[in-house]
Amino acid sequence: MLKRLILSLFFAGNVLLSVADGFRFNHGPYLQNLSSNEVTLFFTTSSRAFSWVEVKGDGWEKTRCFYTVNDGLVQAYNTQNEIKITGLEPGREYRYRLIAKEMKQFHPYKIIYGDSIASQWESFTTVPEKMDSCSFVIINDGHDDARKVARLLGCSQLEKADAVIYLGDMTSHIDNVDVPYKGFIDVSVDMFARNKPFIAVRGNHETRGNMGRSYGNYVARPNGRFFNIFYYGETAIIVLDTGEDKPDTHPVYGGINRFDDYRREQARWLEQEVKSKRFRKTRNRIVLMHIPPILPREDNSPEGHAIKELSKLFVPIFNKAKIDLVLSGHMHRHYVVNAHPDANHFPIVINDNKSVVDLKSGKEGIKVKITNENGSTNDIIF
Ligand SMILES: [Fe+2]
Known part of the structure; x- marks a missing residue:
């Protein structure tokens, strides 16, 4: 009960910000393979989850969501994540945050989710095309x-x-x-x-x-x-x-x-x-x-x-x-x-x-x- 009360203090929109105990992001995010038009984000969750990345860019009408999809299946029920952000422009700043929904149970015909969490918003700048x-x-x-x-x-x-x-x-x-x-x-x-x-x-x-x-x-x-x-x-x-x-x-x-x-x-x-x-x-x-x-x-x-x-x-x-x-x-x-x-x-x-x-x-x-x-x-x- 006390834990639920503490968690509620971090409620932001329709997701919870990650907290020190319970379901959380426990490593990352960290940027890999940053180029002029893409970057890959690595992070982990403390238990099995369905995770994705929200990205905001100047001039974008709305926030875009990025997932890892293999053979028609969105990566889920995992803890280690590697999510590629594509379609970016050179030398531009972007903002991003992580979202994860804990997967309590994963039955063949029914998935039971637990808490949803979000990280803080962070930013990165893509590699410019021209650099002195x-x-x-x-x-x-x-x-x-x-x-x-x-x-x-x-x-x-x-x-x-x-x-x-x-x-x-x-x-x-x-x-x-x-x-x-x-x-x-x-x-x-x-x-x-x-x-x-x-x-x-x-x-x-x-x-x-x-x-x-x-x-x-x-x-x-x-x-x-x-x-x-x-x-x-x-x-x-x-x-x-x-x-x-x-x-x-x-x-x-x-x-x-x-x-x-x-x-x-x-x-x-x-x-x-x-x-x-x-x-x-x-x-x-x-x-x-x-x-x-x-x-x-x-x-x-x-x-x-x-x-x-x-x-x-x-x-x-x-x-x-x-x-x-x-x-x-x-x-x-x-x-x-x-x-x-x-x-x-x-x-x-x-x-x-x-x-x-x-x-x-x-x-x-x-x-x-x-x-x-x-x-x-x-x-x-x-
Ligand atoms: Fe060595």
């Missing part, structure tokens, strides 16, 4: 340490950034549904992700654990894959999924990894992608890959396998495609591999596991600022 410059905040190798992620975001130019990039190994392994939320997603929602997207580059540790295969339920996979290309004005951002570090045949993988083939598939895709008119017209070309394609020293241990494969497969493509900069993590140490006419024609910046990178790309080139947890900085201009 773009900027990103980059963090890698957080390894489940959400407090460190918060500290590093606090040392960054988060306010000015178009997106945050998590460059892999934000978790150590996934063996529980809460791991990605606790490790980096909830802190992102608190600090920016309701209004500004993050791009998650998969690291080798996100492939580990008995729930590693569910990582795509937490982060967007545009076109259904973890490798892709994003455009921000005159800047192309290539995202690669470098897979595991050791050979597929290593005993710790138990015979169920096929990353050598997967890296070759990505090389074939990239070879075609860089021939596109859009890419060839792009001024600045940046690659994000968790494991670097070259190290200043050779690593002949099993852990060095992926680096050798990446070097062989991708460095010739990067050279031909005139890549300006490769950004990596994985090593937990800071390295800069300078461009060399007989090897990599592009510099490689490897960020350590206790610094944040502010990257700005524009007419004047690419500027990288690295700030460690103590606030000391290092500027590199390419």
Whole structure:
């Protein structure tokens, strides 16, 4: 009775605002895959529900509702949601809120709903078609340490950034549904992700654990894959999924990894992608890959396998495609591999596991600022 009384205080229109206990939104919303004309919203409900997103845009006669529909069925009786908002215009601000109806019972011929809840209204701005410059905040190798992620975001130019990039190994392994939320997603929602997207580059540790295969339920996979290309004005951002570090045949993988083939598939895709008119017209070309394609020293241990494969497969493509900069993590140490006419024609910046990178790309080139947890900085201009 008391609970019902408290809930009624939050009554807004014909739905209840989400409250701390009872049926509620418990993770998100967070923006993924924001482009000039669409965005995908991720969020969860505390119990099984039918959920959707309401969106308002300037000049729209009324609020539009977006659902996930598969094969004629609206996604429902689920808790993890991934809802794509389409038909947007470049460089425009939109407002949105989540709605969910709890599904108490789901019989073949009768559905019994419980409470309906709504989130607060939030906003986002689509990527403009023309941009003089773009900027990103980059963090890698957080390894489940959400407090460190918060500290590093606090040392960054988060306010000015178009997106945050998590460059892999934000978790150590996934063996529980809460791991990605606790490790980096909830802190992102608190600090920016309701209004500004993050791009998650998969690291080798996100492939580990008995729930590693569910990582795509937490982060967007545009076109259904973890490798892709994003455009921000005159800047192309290539995202690669470098897979595991050791050979597929290593005993710790138990015979169920096929990353050598997967890296070759990505090389074939990239070879075609860089021939596109859009890419060839792009001024600045940046690659994000968790494991670097070259190290200043050779690593002949099993852990060095992926680096050798990446070097062989991708460095010739990067050279031909005139890549300006490769950004990596994985090593937990800071390295800069300078461009060399007989090897990599592009510099490689490897960020350590206790610094944040502010990257700005524009007419004047690419500027990288690295700030460690103590606030000391290092500027590199390419
Ligand atoms: Fe790693």
